[in-house]
Structures are given as C-alpha cells and as structure tokens.
Amino acid sequence: MKDLIIIGAGPAGISAAIYAKRSGLDVLVIEKNLPGGLINNTNIIENYLGYKSINGAELAINMSDHLEYLNIDIEYKEVIDVVIEKDLKKVITNTETYVAKYIIVATGRSAKKLDLSESSKYYGKGLSFCATCDGIFYKDKEVIVIGGGNSAFEEAKYLSNYCKTVKILIRSDKIKADKKLQDEIHNLKNVEILFNSEVEAIFGEDKVEGVILKNKKVLKISGIFINIGYEPKTDFVKKLNLCDKLGYIEVNENYESKIPGIYACGDIIKKKYYQIIIAASEGAIASLNIKNEISKNVKF
Numbered sequence: 508m509k510d511l512i513i514i515g516a517g518p519a520g521i522s523a524a525i526y527a528k529r530s531g532l533d534v535l536v537i538e539k540n541l542p543g544g545l546i547n548n549t550n551i552i553e554n555y556l557g558y559k560s561i562n563g564a565e566l567a568i569n570m571s572d573h574l575e576y577l578n579i580d581i582e583y584k585e586v587i588d589v590v591i592e593k594d595l596k597k598v599i600t601n602t603e604t605y606v607a608k609y610i611i612v613a614t615g616r617s618a619k620k621l622d623l624s625e626s627s628k629y630y631g632k633g634l635s636f637c638a639t640c641d642g643i644f645y646k647d648k649e650v651i652v653i654g655g656g657n658s659a660f661e662e663a664k665y666l667s668n669y670c671k672t673v674k675i676l677i678r679s680d681k682i683k684a685d686k687k688l689q690d691e692i693h694n695l696k697n698v699e700i701l702f703n704s705e706v707e708a709i710f711g712e713d714k715v716e717g718v719i720l721k722n723k724k725v726l727k728i729s730g731i732f733i734n735i736g737y738e739p740k741t742d743f744v745k746k747l748n749l750c751d752k753l754g755y756i757e758v759n760e761n762y763e764s765k766i767p768g769i770y771a772c773g774d775i776i777k778k779k780y781y782q783i784i785i786a787a788s789e790g791a792i793a794s795l796n797i798k799n800e801i802s803k804n805v806k807f
Contacts, residue, residue, distance in 0.1 A: 509535045511797060512598050512607040514586050517544025518783045519773025520613035521570045522790030528577045530798040535605060536581040537598065542574065543567020544615045545774075546783060548637040549658075550665040555783050563639070566783075586614075586743050589769075596768060609797045612744060612756060612764075612771040613790060616737035616781075621653070625709055633715025634731045638662040645730045647671050651718065653706065654734030660684040662732050663698055664691055673698045674726065678705040706731075739775045751777060762793040770797065 511527050513520045516538035527534040541547055549563030558566065574581060584600035589610065591597075598605045618636045620626065626634060635641040638652075642665055650670050652663045655677035666673045675692070680702045682689055692698050708719045709731070717727040739754045749756045749764045749771070756764055756771035763770050772789035774781050 508595070509533050509605065509607040510801065511535070511609045511611065511794070512537060512596070512605055513611045513613060514589075514598065515544070515613035515615060515773070515775075516542040516571075516574075516581060517613060517615045517773055517786065518546065518570065519615070519775075519786040519790035519793075520544075520611070521574060522787040523611050523613060523772065523794045524579050524790075525573055525577060526791045526794035527797065528579050530794065532794070532798060532801070534579060535607070536574065536579060537584055537586055537600065537605070538581060539583070539585045539614075541567065542571035542581070548639055550639045550661060552783065589744050589747065591747070591766065594768065608768060609800075610769045611762075611790070611793050611797070612741070612769065612775060613773045613786075614740040615774040615786075616739050618733060619736045619738055621706065621733060621735070623706065623709060629709055629711070629715050629731070632713065633711065633729060634709070634733070636733050638665045638732050641730075641732075642666050642669050645670050648729040649727070650674075650730035650732060651676055651726060651728050652732045652734060654736075655679070655681065656683040656734065656736075657685055657688060659734035660688040660692055662734055664688070664695065666732065667695045667698050670730075671697065674728070675700045676704040676706065676720075677702050679703065737774070737781075741775060744769075753777070761796040762789055763796070 510532040511534045513523050513536045516536050524536050546563040547567045553560045586600050588599040596607055596610045646669045649672045651674045652659050653676045663673050663675050705721045706718045707721045710717050719725055741750050741754050755777035756775055758764055758771050758776050762772045770793045772793045773786040
C-alpha cells in the first residue's frame, strides 16, 4: 500500500510526485501515455520559468528525468476505475489494482474532436490534432487549422515552416490568441485567417482532399489540424460524482475533492487560466496539503 497514488504524469502530476517524495511520502505515479502530457505536442514554450525558449518534448523529458533522479516509481498503465473502501482508495488499472491512503487525479485534458459524423474515417489520413507530430508530412501542401486560440495559432506558426499555405478557420469574428501570437501570424506570408468560417463537411476518397464550409465555400486542402478546445479526462471517476456538468473535478482551496483523501490538480479542474506553471504549482500545493494531513494524523 502506498501513501499516495498520483494518476497522470503531466506537469501537475510530476510536480506533485516530486513534492510528495521530498516530503517523505511513499508515492506511485500511474501514467497511460508519455510523461509530460500535452506539452509533448507543443513546439516551442516561451513562458515557463527558467527557460527563455524550449521545445515542449524537451521540457517533458526534463520533467521525466526529475522523477527518475528522485527514484519515484511510475507505472505505465490505464486507470479504469477508482473504488473507495473506508479510508483506502483502490486504483484499478487495465492490468492491476493498487491501494493508497490518498489519491491525486492529474490526468489533464484531451483535444476535442470535430462534431462531424464522417470525421473519424480521416484520422491519420489528413486529420490531425498535433502539428509537431504530423506537420512534416504536409511539406509544400495546403492545410487548414481550426481554432482561434493560442494553441491554434502556435500550430499554424509551426506549420508555416513546412506547408505551402496555412489557413486558420475561426468560426466567429474574434481571435482568442495572445496579441504576440497574432502579430507573429500576421507577419507570415503563407498564413491566412478566415473569420466566420466553420467546417460543414470533409471530402476525399482515401484521405482528406478538402472541406466544405457552412458558408458553402470549398477549400481544397491536404490536411486538417484541429484546435477547438479540450475536455477533461475524468471518465474513470465520474461515478464518484466529483465532477461538474462539464466533467471537471470540483476542489476546494486545498485541491481536495468532496471525497476526503481524493485530490485533483492541473487541467482537470475548472479554473480561469490553463498554464504549465499554474498546473505545476497546483501539484506542489496538493502534495504539501496531503503531507500536512498525514502529519496531523500521526500519533506519537
């Protein structure tokens, strides 16, 4: 049995693990994919303390190395359920069950998909959620990026290095991306912003060949990169009634949910700003609060 199990190894989960380990807790991290979470898909990060500019995958590796340096146990498995038994929590994965006194849920968010019935047939065939993963395959081709926020503009900037043209489709007449990113995009000759533009259908035989917009305009393109927001990955705890109507786990100022001993931090909780440094801070605070709770319950 562990003192603490952390589900998710993004910035929040890794930070929580580091603070828990340094506080003397017996901690286990369970991660389904790669440590670092969504930052693995980010090209350049320029707003994380200590780094003027760093590739997202490189920052994720640095964070993972910190876990290894502290000899923190990590299991690469998918958590499918959490069961409460008195003061203990059972974390059930696809292959094994683990038990702990405390849990931190830090599984973050995943990219939203297009609400189009035919879109699933094009995944991996011209439809992508990651420019840094797939951008190189569209060298000298025409692509679109769907979304008007920071991530969409970052993707478009990255794709401009490879693609013949990049069109950013924004369904409204407003841009949500930071002013700095807007200025950078406006200075790129092969990037164009299309306002009030929303995809109605995708066409193509074995791969993406183009899209039809709701205004009936047809764009012949080879690639679609989706950046329309995120949704929390909380399916495995929904039966515990920890989440709000959007699926985000509700927590108090200590990052504890309404079930004692279950904490949540990072992008899986509802908040105003979703930034790496904020997620890392929340992970640290959650672990320190758990350490404080354990210390209060120790009898001398």
